[in-house]
Amino acid sequence: MMDSSTTLSGKTHEMKVVLVGSVGVGKTSTVMRFVKDNFQEYIETTIGASYLSKVLNINDTQIKFNVWDTAGQEQYKSLVPLYFRKANAVIIVYDITRQKTFDDAKNWYKELIPHSPEDVIIAITGNKSDLDNLREIERIQGEKYANSIGAIFNETSAKNSSGITDIFQRLGKAWLSKQQQSRIIKDDDSGAVNVGNTTNTNNNTNTGNAGNTSNNNGGTGGSKCPCGGG
Ligand SMILES: Nc1nc2c(ncn2[C@@H]2O[C@H](COP(=O)(O)OP(=O)(O)OP(=O)(O)O)[C@@H](O)[C@H]2O)c(=O)[nH]1
Ligand SMILES: [Mg+2]
8 A cells, every 4th residue: 555645656646726716917928927937918808718738747746737728708708617617726817906807706705615526725826916016905905815715815916926836836736635544435435445644744835825836837728628637
């Protein structure tokens, strides 16, 4: 019987991550910064949704993030819940310079709960932190809200890179932690192993703590189909 950390290493695990939020908050810019490490001042609004992927090495485990970037425009709103299906994580993005987008973020949370898996990991990100002089939402407000729903939180700037990789690393760590927990419970159920200690064997799997990880650029895709997992 291998220990829980060993069983999660050695192959690439896939994680479906969906970004939602109001129009213009910087969902596409966040994904572009994460996957391609670039930023555009002038970027087209997303039509429907788009998909990109990237592999990160987290706690010696390769995770391929399959990232679905949804459209913030009102006419696509009814489509977004389709993307929540089999999502491992959802990032709700707001723009720290627009109060309305923070209000919308709370509505997105209510919307995703009935449409996503029970164990979905949620992150709240306040994007455009480089525009501090135009700020309408204080960091503490975002933090408090995220805490109240048990979500990961950070402010980000797709423009200057701040906080972007951190969010994906923390999602990956939270997901790995859940995988390990459920593996231990399964082992326990089957009677295959006597688990007296459910402590994680990895050092940095807390959702609130990003440790050292290294990057690996992954491939990109373009499919518009939200169906399926991964
Ligand atoms: N200053 C600043 N501008 C940003 C940042 N992120 C995105 N923007 C700008 O905000 C605008 C909208 O960005 P998008 O990434 O297209 O926003 P979106 O959420 O994908 O919008 P939709 O696809 O229409 O829902 C663009 O002009 C970006 O350059 C950021 O961190 N800082
Ligand atoms: Mg977009």
